[in-house]
Amino acid sequence: MQELIVRPRRLRFHPRLRDAVAQARLDPRLFVMPHFVLPRPDAVEEIDAMPGIRREGIERLLATVEQDLELGIRSVLLFGVPGEEEPKFPDGRSAYAEDALIPAAVRALKQRFGDELVVMTDVCLCAYTDHGHCGVIEGGRVANDPSLAHLARMAVAHAAAGADVVAPSDMMDGRVLAIRDALDEAGLVDTPIMSYSVKYASAYYGPFREAAHSAPQFGDRKSYQMDPRNGREAILEAQLDVEEGADILMVKPGLAYLDVLAVLKEHFTQPVAVYNVSGEYSMVKAAAERGWIDERLVTLENLHAFRRAGADLIITYHARQVLAEKWL
Ligand code: PBG
Numbered sequence: 001m002q003e004l005i006v007r008p009r010r011l012r013f014h015p016r017l018r019d020a021v022a023q024a025r026l027d028p029r030l031f032v033m034p035h036f037v038l039p040r041p042d043a044v045e046e047i048d049a050m051p052g053i054r055r056e057g058i059e060r061l062l063a064t065v066e067q068d069l070e071l072g073i074r075s076v077l078l079f080g081v082p083g084e085e086e087p088k089f090p091d092g093r094s095a096y097a098e099d100a101l102i103p104a105a106v107r108a109l110k111q112r113f114g115d116e117l118v119v120m121t122d123v124c125l126c127a128y129t130d131h132g133h134c135g136v137i138e139g140g141r142v143a144n145d146p147s148l149a150h151l152a153r154m155a156v157a158h159a160a161a162g163a164d165v166v167a168p169s170d171m172m173d174g175r176v177l178a179i180r181d182a183l184d185e186a187g188l189v190d191t192p193i194m195s196y197s198v199k200y201a202s203a204y205y206g207p208f209r210e211a212a213h214s215a216p217q218f219g220d221r222k223s224y225q226m227d228p229r230n231g232r233e234a235i236l237e238a239q240l241d242v243e244e245g246a247d248i249l250m251v252k253p254g255l256a257y258l259d260v261l262a263v264l265k266e267h268f269t270q271p272v273a274v275y276n277v278s279g280e281y282s283m284v285k286a287a288a289e290r291g292w293i294d295e296r297l298v299t300l301e302n303l304h305a306f307r308r309a310g311a312d313l314i315i316t317y318h319a320r321q322v323l324a325e326k327w328l
């Protein structure tokens, strides 16, 4: 009798057949492009550790977003980078001032692009506080409950300016509920919250902190962001956010946390976003510059891994290059 060999390779020979049966697919509609917004409208600054990514004033931002839209990037996530000469306060009040940077950027983008574009905004105090922490300080600690009102005001300022989605990244307990209540109170009942539900205290944020001038001036973020050694806690964090009214859940960073992404996808019915963070981007760029890896293949492998693990949305600095160079 002939021995039966099971041959998974049968589906790997013909490239078109391989494509036909491939499980994870990428689509420009699921990409979210992050942007760092400067106060001077025509300003442009390179970010050393993130080749290809710039900080831009609103005028430049409008031009960049217009080009990106042509490539098929329909969603943006905005981060404010206040000018170095602008005073910062312990409570981060400039984040929600009348003339605040992100509300102005949101208004400009919505006016120009309307519903062509999904404008998401990061809600966090760290780029606006003089101490660089994501909440306010009391007794030398980042105080949870006193931070909530500030975050809620910031979210309302963004949503009132027309933000399509607000995305709190501070990791204070109860902030989704505080933001939901404040939005509802302001009549912004239809503005969704994309919560950075599962955000780890990660060294992969290094280049971002340079980009956003948001590094903490003392200590670290380990008293509010999650410990990378913990997996099950992710379910608790996401569960709380769902109960508090989060519409989209997020896992951040991505590559070292694919297990967490897969678990969230399994446990929850809400869309799950992944944030392919700055350090993950910079590592690919640096190795590619040295000719040590094939940039296109590594980038696509990473992005497909997010899809395979269950990501519905991918926030990634690679989005523009992937589409501009027609890698998909
Ligand atoms: C602010 C914030 C950070 C990132 C997104 N929002 C930095 C941090 O928490 O220290 C990181 C994004 C990236 O690394 O690309 N809270």
Ligand code: ZN
Pocket: 124, 125, 126, 127, 133, 134, 169, 170
């Ligand atoms: Zn922060």
